[in-house]
Amino acid sequence: MTSVAPTRDDRWQIQIRGLYKSFGAQQVLRGIDLDFERGKTNIVIGGSGQGKSVLMKHLMGLLQPDSGHIYVDGEDIVGLRDVAIAKVQRKFGMVFQYAALFDSLNVVENIAFPLIERYRLPRGEILSRVRDLLRRLDLDNVPGVEEKFPAELSGGMRKRVGLARALVDRPQILLYDEPTTGLDPIATKNVDEMIRRTADDFGVTSVVISHDMASTFRIGDRIAMLYDGKIVACGTPAELLAAPDPRLREFVEPSGAVKFGVSS
């Protein structure tokens, strides 16, 4: 349980050491040790109720652990408050499961929200940054998209607007909360592609929380499995396939998404 501060290594953007968290009598995280690699797509898989979302909220300082440390670029963010935690939060962009766009704001206002709340930028600059993102995420080919409200957008577009909002403040780390939940296979592939492309185009570190095995093995550079509040397996897809943990196998095989022993 005693955790030693990791030596600073530029390869790892986020390093979690000995993270514990309980809600009342229920222990959700039981000593998480996990590293997320800079510039790569890091995936945390696990069934529902295994603590994935709780772990994610800790990364952005939205929850405080009972004990343990989270180092973002070597800085321990546990216990930071107000201005200090806000500064760390600017390194993150979060893409919500169902986009979580603000209903009362149009597309431009939604994307510009983080800039407006965090800085005093001239209108022109905000607008040009928003338009740049609309272009890069292929949202500008829809006529009048800037003035549309979330209710007028399709699910896929909402997701991309949500991604644009997460990217607008040029984060170093993008968190995706179950990005493919409830999507059909084609939409899932599109989202996978979007995650990969974003990682390449924007050079961000991606952290994806998922229980979708197929897409995990398609896009993941590093995969960690969360089971019962602990990390039970961690490594590259090839490493996980080579030495499958029984719990991992149990989770994966019923889905039929991945065949062990067959190289992907």
Added chain:
Amino acid sequence: MSDASPTNPSGGAGEFSSTKVVRLVGRVFGPLLGAVAIFGLHLTLLGRAFTWLFRRPFRLRLYLEQMEFIGVGSLPIIMLVGFFSGAVTALQGIMALAMFDQQRWVGYAVGVSLARELAPVFTALMITARAGSAMATELGSMRITEQIDALTTFAVNPVHYLVTPRLVASILMLPVMTMVFNVVGLLGGYVISILVYQIDLGQVLELFRHWVDPADYVQGLIKSVIFGMAMALAACYQGFNVRGGAKEVGRATTAAVVSSSVSVLVLDYFLIEIMNVIWPSQGM
């Protein structure tokens, strides 16, 4: 206590009956404690909302939007209800006063009932139905679609962004709408008593001016401020604390309307008692 050794059989029986008592007390006072706890949570939210009022950024636009929605948006319904409340009060007043041939008192009757009771209470109930329910639904659906979580990821406090503007706008707009209700209600009374029942305007006005006190209006407006706060607080509390899905949002909306309507009427009673001490009623 000294004879209560572990081997004492009566000790066991006593323990048994005491747990029974605890359970009984729990069953009787449990709901009461629950109610006290919920009341406390409302007050906590109120406290947080007011603390955030004085912190930057002030986001004036959010306040204006809410004031527009609660105030301007409620104008038609307030005017409609106000007109007919005044008219009905005049009608009933004339019928009662006719027994003593004192119909000229109708102006006073309408004026004072509107100022003290009808305007603040009906305005609060109408705005609860219209704006309070909308607040609970909006905040509830923002909660279940993670929009409230999204705010926190941009270091925006959801109470600051969502609750404070609604609370302040309600507190500011309820007295304004109450005054609108008063004016339109008097117009309704005028139409019935002067135009329909042909009561002498001079006498009605004279008695109205002499007997309706500015303090009556002050009392009504003070009440409306407190009703506005209670209404917005109940609506925001219910909306903010939705857990689950669309069904829960519906339940929260119902709960918000019920709890703010009830609290308006209960508060009304206690406020009357308090104000009777401050302004002892004159010859009513």
